[in-house]
Amino acid sequence: MSDTATPGARLLVVDDDPDMLRLLSMRLNSAGYQVTAVTSAESALTQLEIEHPQLVLSDVRLPGKDGLALFDEIRKRHPSLPVILLTAHGTIPDAVEATARGVFTYLTKPYEARELLEKISQALALGAPVHLPSKGSDESWRAEIVSRSNRMAEVLAEARMIAKSDASVLLRGDSGAGKELLARAIHRASARAEKPFVAVNCGAIPEALLESELFGHMKGAFTDAVANHKGLFQQADGGTLLLDEIGDMPPALQVKLLRVLQERAVRPLGGSQSIAVDVRIISATHRDLDAAMEAGQFREDLYYRLNVVTLTLPPLSARREDIPLLANHFLNRLSAKYGKRLSGFAPEALKALTTSAWPGNVRQLFNVVEQVCALSTSPLIPLALVQRALRVPTVEVQTYAEAKQRFERDYLVGLLKLTDGNVADAARMADRNRTEFYRLLQKHELTPGLFKSDATGGSGEPVAEERRP
Known part of the structure; x- marks a missing residue:
């Protein structure tokens, strides 16, 4: 997702080392970001009351409140604002713990400028707002495609x-x-x-x-x-x-x-x-x-x-930068359906959505968002609720046609087992004539003879038909 950086995004950078702060600001300005630089956690919190950045980048070691305490305060006031921590080798355990609590990620000094820009781009992509083409605009023809x-x-x-x-x-x-x-x-x-x-x-x-x-x-x-x-x-x-x-x-x-x-x-x-x-x-x-x-x-x-x-059409896993957009778009639609005021996903919850496999593509993502929307008791969707929804397989991932095919085959297998492979009896129970019933069996490649008692291997399940030369 490093190629999807938000141009002109506003960043708040916190470091008590003036030289490091100047270097960081120069790098980020040259990458196209608007940077506000402060030297303490207290100054950062004051700045947050003046303007709302799209990301906070902070050193862990700060005078007064440290970077972890700053993160805790940010989380209380602006729960969906992503935070990246910069840490020296000795404070890695603290940074790891903070990541578990919701910090987007941490970088260990010395870090590569390319890695820093990539992490910033990823964090901004998770928090980016949905911009749908307006009706009457040149892009209104694809208004439903986020x-x-x-x-x-x-x-x-x-x-x-x-x-x-x-x-x-x-x-x-x-x-x-x-x-x-x-x-x-x-x-x-x-x-x-x-x-x-x-x-x-x-x-x-x-x-x-x-x-x-x-x-x-x-x-x-x-x-x-x-x-x-x-x-x-x-x-x-x-x-x-x-x-x-x-x-x-x-x-x-x-x-x-x-x-x-x-x-x-x-x-x-x-x-x-x-x-x-x-x-x-x-x-x-x-x-x-x-x-x-x-x-x-x-x-x-x-x-x-x-x-x-x-x-x-590419699968959702091939366009992961669209997942945060889609998730927030669906959340906006569904919050009205369930009569809830939902402000968005916690950064770590969006990160979990973005890194999931999504075998059911956009339809599965919609189902997951609907589940968390229905169950959420707070304005911000937490990681735990997303993890719960991702673990539960949803029947909607199947298309109607697939579910219908599976049901039909299972139904026929059940009848053949019940009637010991007798097609006339099975057709009578299904209220179908024998010709139509045979056509259904042929469609699902089912051989009635394999369901007779002497054609099972003692388990009640049909065994493969013996091929003779």
Whole structure:
């Protein structure tokens, strides 16, 4: 994060050695910081009443109150203000203890100027305020995307360029990385911004319903079709349609989608005529579509139709400088939801958030912030509450489609165990006909014969089917 220093940030520097204070001030001024220099803890506390710096850099050994006592006072008055301590070799134990109590970090004299500037940059990044593009500004198209990282800046620059065309876009990225937000941003930056933006998760809707949802149906097309229904293609006419988790679309529907994209027209279920539609397609997936094509699970011709331009969102772990911004942004939103006055995160709490793994990306970060917001009893979110939230696995880290797939497979396995692998009995208990039930078993690669009593290894669990030459 050393490349994300806050230009012009105001620093308060405390050292009783005039030569050291002068040298520090020169180095920091040349790095672009505004420096206020004082020679004692008492002067520092007075200065804090006059102006509020963004960081305090203090020697541990000071006349009167020492640096540790100064830190304690700062913590009482300005709990979210980061503090860095400079320490001689003999005071390292005190500095280590202070770090455990909330000091951002400490540096041992003599220290390298580069290391000092890097630590200052990191501390400022943790405490930096969120600056969202205002509505009506040139950046309002990406108002929902909170970021200042170089990686995201590159993606957003490409997205804005792509938005000017009508080319189909494929968004790649891990679950929870923010693909739908980026799709919305592309729509807002396009000439279609005043028309509808419609999103559908292709993996969350059962196959039998997805065709009707996408293309619509006519009254009487099937048992429950009591009225004509406009599909999502018609609802998005003139605007943008996001096909989220396109990699989960069933093969039979892939063929029909390809036809719609080629003909630029949809035929509702039960209809005799096609209806022209003008829709810009953005698709998104966390799956490896190249591998899916090789496995015969995704059509190559559809892939090239959708993948005119590709944008790849980086995982949250690849843009850690955005974590403090996002955490504070979510905290501001959620504090209103829970009716609490929350001032922010303690520096060590933000540090813990910034260094976590985040396998669930931005979605997981939101869930963690919501948990600490709901449980916090003080205006400043403490480290202990963040650590607690990070330790608890949250079910929301899974997408709906993933959770649905897992539940469906577990349900089928349970039925097969209960019926000793008898498909007719299992289908009857599931209230499904045998053909449909066999299709479900095939989808989840389940072999009924492996669940018969003589096919288990005595543990009640199915064993691998013996391969014969």
